[in-house]
Amino acid sequence: MSGNEKDLLPSWNEGQVKRAMIDFVSRVTKKGGPYFVPAEDRIATFDNDGTLWIEKPFYVQLFFAIDRIRSLAQQHPEWREKQPYKAILENDKAALANISKKEIAEMLLEVHAGSGQEEFIRIAREWLANARHPRFNTLFTELVYQPMLELIDYLRANGFKVFIVSGGGIDFIRAFSEETYGIPCENVVGSSLEYEYAKIDGDWRLTRLAKLNKYDDAEGKPESIALHIGRRPIFVGGNSDGDLAMMRYAATGKKPFLNVLLHHDDAHREWSYDVESPVGKLSEGLDEAEERGWTVVSMKNDWDKVFQLKFNKI
Template sequence: PQPITEQKEIKDPLPSWNEGSNKTAIIDFVNVVTDDQNPEYVKPLDRIAVFDNDGTLWSEQPAYFQLFFAIDRIKAMASDHPEWNEQQPFKAVLEGDMKALVASGERGLIELVMTSHAGMTTDEFEQIVTDWIATAKHPRFDKPYNQLVYQPMLELLDYLRANEFKTFIVSGGGIEFMRPWAEAVYGIPKDQIVGSSIKTKFEIKEGVPQITRLPELDFIDDKEGKPVGIWKFIGRRPIFCGGNSDGDLQMMQYTASGKYKSMMLYVHHTDSVREWAYDRQSHIGQFDKGLDEAKANGWNLVNMKDDWNKVYPFD
């Protein structure tokens, strides 16, 4: 007769994370706050985890993906706007002149986003984003942008949810640019996605109730805006915060100062081969003050090159 063997299935919840202090810290943190015998136990309702998106859950180089979207929109709309051939920042977009586009400054970029993101109903905009994400390709990887998500972070999101965390995105990106695709990609429902927004208006057009997008800023969900957005949309201080840049510093500080045990995790872009390497000097995702604070406070600093054995799901 065969001997009876005990089978223990110990499944690694974070297979794309190399063994090391960051992986250990994540698992230890989750074990502590979910153990109701531990003095640092946190009940499920308070297990709020917030994640930045650009550079934290998906890539953001060579430019924010939403900027590529805005550029494609402007090009698609150009035939109705012959005046754009002579008018910045549209001229720069149509001529593919990134230098002139950058020179148009924040004001130019906001004008670009307003023009390309407003003036239609929310249903129409949702369809436009859905179509774009299904067809547009990233210039370096020649794949849809929403394939450039980080496999280790997808595993982290799953792991937290399996331990009764409620996961949220808190991004400087546009809330309505993320919602149409992020739900399926990250497993985060639309109502748990917080971002920057423009104003909208309810109106009945030819008998049909509609919400129309207006070319007016409503809320900038960045820097000091992130804790404000967290409070407004979530109503609780998080106990887990993931980010990658100075724009996340305030929500890290906010998370760190709660009454419960908390974890602050910064993704440091150190992998110039599989992804990109940038930090203090970068115009996109600048990570300077945040890097200093992470080191000073002993927050977890993920070294993408060493901590991740896989970057993208397709790697």
């Protein structure tokens, strides 16, 4: 880096990963250069859980669901005998840790069925403004990764359009994406339920139905990118095997691309997990990244800072 340039990625340690990102961005923005990509094609897609913010001990959205289920339990006596509600109400941690992202998404659909979109987003916002992470004892929105915030800003400063493409619920992410990442609602792609616009008691209303519209993980990610964005990404950030499909999608286009895979190897500052983890499993992705020369980020080595705040009690 020349002395004149301002470092827009101060939380990234100098090294191969940081260089690969800066080189890529320089190449695709160099007008007249052999790797130039016009601004309209500079699409960056980021996974959310475990890529932009914490996903341990389990998905933030699951904490949200748990609190919702507890607060709605009295109205739903049938939940006492039905999984995963039962595990939640009985606080069965072993059972909870093994609930899949898809089960969470489906449970969330049920928990939040019947509300409108604005109402749901309001409920999620209220929860996010109060709920605390069990280990760091801070708001979940404080547990976004500072280097990733810088990366998003850096890409945007270079004409990229930045999208979230997540297996998590689209409207849950919308509850904080704008304020937290500067990513507006319309740039959020995620798992979704069906919406219905119909006349209810004489009024036209939009309702969230308890019916899965799209499970946006693995192969669902490039499919949703096609629907929502309409262009192949050239920059993909992810952290698990669920992001492999969108990385392959970027890699098989005709444009230059960069796939950046975050490896959680920092038990001290955050968590260390990969092949064996039920949440954020990273196995095939790690092999394929190595084989194809994609960029693997070591949280431990490549990040000078994980969160913006300092946590003393880790």
